[in-house]
Amino acid sequence: MHGREYPDPVDLKSGSDMEHFNIVAESPSPAFQGSGPMFHVEHSGLTPDPGLRSLRIKSLRNIRQLDLAIDTRTLLLTGANGAGKTSVLEAIYLLARGRTFRGTKSGPLTTQGEPYTRVEGVYQASGYDRIRLRYVKEGATAARDIHPPLWMETGDADWRSPLQVKLIGENAQILLEGDPSLRRRFLDWNVFHVEHRFAQIHRDFTRVLMQRNAAIRSGGGQQGLWDRSFIALAESIDRRRAAFHAEWRAYFRALCDDYPFLQGADLRYRRGWPDGWELGETLASLADQELARGYTLAGPSRADFCVDWGEGRRGFSRGQAKIVVALLQLAAERVHRAHGREPVIWLLDDLEAELDRTMAERLWSAFGSTGNQVIATRVANDGDPGIFGGTESLTMFHVEHSG
């Protein structure tokens, strides 16, 4: 649909991205003024490697047009509420994941009155030449392409991306206290990044689960036919989730040591059927209930994880939930690093919100010490870097809404 409207991906090996993208972050003076928010650039430091090197946005929320270059490890976006800082993170997330992290309550992605949204970026991957990513949404149709198409041939384009991001945003409590399906998705995304084959196993399992459920709904006579492959795939998923969890848990517990309220906290995985039971015998014991309910009641589709923080203690405050989710992400990143995976880019949306200064600094130090690229936002009208003040290799962009 976009073949005629948008230029074909350029050959990035020749460095032609430099011509294609308007590189703006070159001087300490205000370097960019587009329509929509204005970005004023300040610099100090070194060139990161690997990382997102440039970003071009057209018609995303209140950003009509934005070109920026990123040549430091940390990029800090400052500005007033509603200036468009989170929308820049959203643009990067769209490139990486092909979907937004904001719910429908945030309204349409495309700037009011504009026909489409387009985001383009150049990513310097470790061990590869530069990779160009593009996301385009026009009406209800969204498309993403990656050039060169390193991984597309596997059919896992929605999961596999050379650009990996992890977001610390608002509503951390939703992950901890919301529907288990959110936590399964979170877990599986992370398992997948340890072992890419997990995506295929997961797809096969989902197909067999749907067939088994259909068999249950049609009276249960046929469901036994599916049980063999259901159990084999279920155990295969569980093994991988459990293996990831064992490593994840160790890193999480180590990270908790720096946070007194998390002393003794643990990260538990529930596989979706009782400990000490075979899945087959569990399903046999649930046969009547499954017939009555019309779907499968045990297995990986009932799995979950939880952060257990000691006896008699229930629930996290908003700030505590944010710390816990940040530590879950940091621990997952350590697992991925231990497995030699592509470094993630941290997207930290208003890290300081809901945290006292000590906690915010401690958390920032944990993210900063990973050595990965960080794109962070901060509410500030005066360009005050706050907890990011002492950061080496920092670029600051001040976002102002001109309209």
Ligand SMILES: Nc1ncnc2c1ncn2[C@@H]1O[C@H](COP(=O)(O)OP(=O)(O)OP(=O)(O)O)[C@@H](O)[C@H]1O
């Ligand atoms: N489709 C749209 N067209 C035009 N403007 C939009 C559209 N959708 C959202 N907006 C506006 O874009 C802005 C998005 O702000 P964003 O959340 O990125 O700001 P922010 O700088 O992160 O603010 P905060 O600090 O409050 O989180 C808001 O002012 C919102 O009203």
